[in-house]
Amino acid sequence: MGKTIAEKILGSHSGKEAQAGEIVVAQVDFAFAQDGTAPLAIESFRKMGGKEVFHRDKVAFVIDHNSPSSKPGVSSLHRLMREFSREKGFPLYDITEGICHQVMVERLPVSAGGLLVGADSHTSTYGALNCLSIGVGSTDLAASLISGRLWFKVPETLKVILNGKLSPGVYSKDVILYLIGQLGAEGANYKSIEFEGSIVDNLSMEARFTICNMVAEMGAESGIMNVDEKTLEWMRKYNPSASHPQPVRADDDANYENILEYDLSSLEPQVAKPHRVDNVVPVSEVAGLRIDQAFLGTCTNGRLEDLRIAARLLEGREVHPEVRFIVVPASRQVSLEAMKEGVIGLLIRAGAAVLNPGCGPCVGTHAGVPADGEVVLSTANRNFKGRMGNPNASIYLASPTTVAASAVKGEITDGRELQ
């Protein structure tokens, strides 16, 4: 019987034939946590009797979720992280560096075919680089920090083939929102999703990260793509010294739980309505709804390509006087490149508030908590009630184009009207 990508990677890391449904203990190539999960991981590490981390170059912490700190309690947990990483001698990416997932794809601790665990649910992002990257909780992460190993139930795999060609003004965010709407919030629970097809082939790496990032919103354990020239180019650019990539492909006779095929040539821009990510409609159904805040950023859509799209749309235009437009580049690198290209200048001139790299207002800790009754249109991956810090606000999710166009018009707008 042939094998899926997840079966192959879990097999090569556990030293045994891995088949969906089996439990394996696998060696991880890298493990990291962020400031929402690392403090509890440190606590578990100590209670477990941990002395050293399994490998200093295969472990990292990132401070991104509440960065810079918003209050004394947060500051003391950040200090705990800094002290722990210094004591154990592994890197901590501090408040200057940006969102863990962008930091990871820019530092590339793992190559194609690798296995990575992160204490953050959107760790699935690097599946776009053909890594099996899996989100875990703090205590699982602590066990990985100590032993370099973790147990996994080998997932069933869902193959999703995306055919056709996206029309201009429709982006990978629209694709993944549409899929989540089709499959539902539990539609891929504990599964791995293999993506392929002409639409995936034509997407940039940045756009592919957006898709793998959001598989978590269907409950998927991982989302994974094949390696092509764009993947190799990304790897050469961001980690030329990395070991030779060893791409993993599924066998032709691999056993899939299901194979879903879509032609998305006529897909419209999509919007997820409150308070569920799978509550997805075409933008035309919500166009005209007044917004109070627009947010461009996050591990889903805070990359250079996303900022460029917004800047191009805002050139010669201004943010609507009754809208607060918050822009948060995903990383220091993204900030620097966007500055060099003049993208940041264009955004600020048009009336955007550009913040330091990090998660920004996505998790409701700081930097843009909405008022009661307000409507936010965001490029993030979650619109749960209370997600941005106020259960009485409503969050809609869309692509960078939809968000930028809506920031100009003051209401939800199909970005294609302004392009």
Add this chain to the structure above:
Amino acid sequence: MNKLRGRAYKFGDDINTDLIISGKYKFSTLDMKELAKHLLEDIDPAFSQKIKPGKSFIVAGRNFGCGSSREQAPLAIKESEICAVVAKSFARIFYRNCINVGLPVIECDTDGIEEGDCLEVSLEKGTLRNETKEVEEKISSLPQVMIDIISEGGLVEYFRKRGGFKLEP
């Protein structure tokens, strides 16, 4: 802790971890008592005062615990001395986190359970008895590694005792 007994508090489908414990609280403390005060407050602000410690179950529909990987969610539930979470299905990371922190999670059909019903769960027999409705249900069984972790009282104890992961052949 083999027999758990208490009253059901009923919730719907897709209760996410932001609802269980909001991000605005979880970043500033490791004091779970503090977090437990805010358990599920965006759904029911009085929830943490209503429940009787050691005598309450959270009962929900499908996909309980979806969303973020925050282990503060099961820890805040455990700190509130909820006997167990009973749901039709659970999200992956939340489910693992519950096992790891030693919070019993029970997968079974919850349609017949109403708010206020008196439940008794026997983890040993693998049954959930609804005393109010006078019905008994089988609960789903767990893989051996999860049974081992739970029987040690959580992953910390499992790991400390065994020094790592050991799968029975």
